[in-house]
Amino acid sequence: xxxxxxxxxxxxxxxxxxxxxxxxxxxxxxxxxxxxxxxxxxxxxxxxxxxxxxxxxxxxxxxxxxxxxxxxxxxxxxxxxxxxxxxxxxxxxxxxx
Numbered sequence: 001x002x003x004x005x006x007x008x009x010x011x012x013x014x015x016x017x018x019x020x021x022x023x024x025x026x027x028x029x030x031x032x033x034x035x036x037x038x039x040x041x042x043x044x045x046x047x048x049x050x051x052x053x054x055x056x057x058x059x060x061x062x063x064x065x066x067x068x069x070x071x072x073x074x075x076x077x078x079x080x081x082x083x084x085x086x087x088x089x090x091x092x093x094x095x096x097x
Contacts, residue, residue, distance in 0.1 A: 003029040004036075 083090040
């Protein structure tokens with residue numbers, strides 16, 4: 001098959017929430033088929049399996065041990081805070097309500 005069916009193209013357009021004209025449907029029947037054929041080439045990769053790694057190296061991250069440290073005094077923390085209200089640190093509004 002050299003192209004997708006009209007229904008398949010309309011289904012993809014519906015999933016993408018886009019409207020397409022009749023001429024675009026004809027164009028995408030061929031173009032989407034080419035794209036899917038290219039994606040199918042992944043199956044032809046030698047030694048392809050489901051355990052294929054994303055990165056070609058192992059992640060041997062060495063983390064330090066957790067140690068209980070000295071707690072910071074609240075008054076010391078508030079010295080470095082540009083704006084505060086009582087015991088609360090004021091930060092800029094990031095979301096509009």
